[in-house]
Every structure is written in C-alpha cells, then in structure tokens.
Amino acid sequence: MTAARERGQEYLLERRLLRRRSTGEVIEQTWTQFSFPTSYYYDVLRGLEYLRSAHITPDTRMAEAIDLVVSKRDAEGRWPLENVHPEQLDAEEGVAEGQPSRWNTLRALRVLGWYSARDEH
Numbered sequence: 001m002t003a004a005r006e007r008g009q010e011y012l013l014e015r016r017l018l019r020r021r022s023t024g025e026v027i028e029q030t031w032t033q034f035s036f037p038t039s040y041y042y043d044v045l046r047g048l049e050y051l052r053s054a055h056i057t058p059d060t061r062m063a064e065a066i067d068l069v070v071s072k073r074d075a076e077g078r079w080p081l082e083n084v085h086p087e088q089l090d091a092e093e094g095v096a097e098g099q100p101s102r103w104n105t106l107r108a109l110r111v112l113g114w115y116s117a118r119d120e121h
Contacts, residue, residue: 009056017047017065032068033082036092036103041085044068045104048111058118066115069108079104 015021018031026032034045044065051062058066072079078100081092095101 005054009051009054012047012051013059013061016061016063017044018068019064030083034072034079034101034104034108035083035085036081036101036107039085039087041083043083045107045111048115049107052111052114058115062115066112069111073108074100076100077105078102079108 015027018026018028020027028042030041031043034043035041038046048062048065048069051058069079072082074080080098081095081101081104082097084097092101092103
C-alpha cells in the first residue's frame with residue numbers, strides 16, 4: 001500500500017496538482033475553484049491538503065498550486081467558497097458561492113503553514 005500511495009503522490013506532483021503532463025494545460029478548470037465539502041470532487045486545495053496530511057515534504061512542484069491558493073485570499077485574509085456542488089448539503093449555513101468560507105480559510109491556512117514550514121527544517 002505504501003508503494004501505491006507514493007506513486008499517487010508522485011503522479012500529483014509531476015502534474016503540479018493540476019496540469020497535464022503531456023501538454024502542460026490545466027486538466028480541469030474547476031480544479032482551480034475551491035469547494036467545501038469536497039465530497040468526491042478534486043480541487044488543488046484538496047490535493048495540497050492531502051499532501052500535507054501525508055507528511056510530504058513540500059517541493060518546488062507545488063509552487064504553482066500554492067501561488068493559486070495565495071491569490072484567492074481576500075483583503076480580510078479569507079478564502080471564498082467557489083464551487084458549490086448541487087447534491088451537497090449546506091456545509092456553511094448562509095454562505096453562498098463567492099462569499100468567504102470559514103472552512104476553505106481553515107484549509108488554506110493549514111496548507112500555507114505547512115508549506116512555509118519547509119524553510120524551517
């Protein structure tokens with residue numbers, strides 16, 4: 001199982017979490033939009049969260065994905081809910097698409113903290 005997990009992690013990293021290896025194009029535009037709950041959907045923030053929880057050492061192949069996360073922070077330091085999946089129950093009562101999301105903000109802050117800690121080791 002470890003070998004399979006490591007292959008999957010390398011697969012994500014080789015593609016910088018969102019690009020086709022063959023052409024460099026973004027695989028799916030919705031992957032650049034952050035949702036919560038994610039359910040079975042993938043987005044860049046979810047990929048970064050996985051790598052963080054798997055204790056992967058951040059490397060330069062994550063830089064574009066990290067830059068995307070940083071770029072979505074609003075003036076108050078929060079991240080929006082961007083991609084609501086129609087079959088999902090409301091995870092945040094009263095939060096509509098495009099509004100600040102406490103869950104996306106928590107997820108983004110965790111990822112950015114993990115990524116920035118790479119310089120401390």
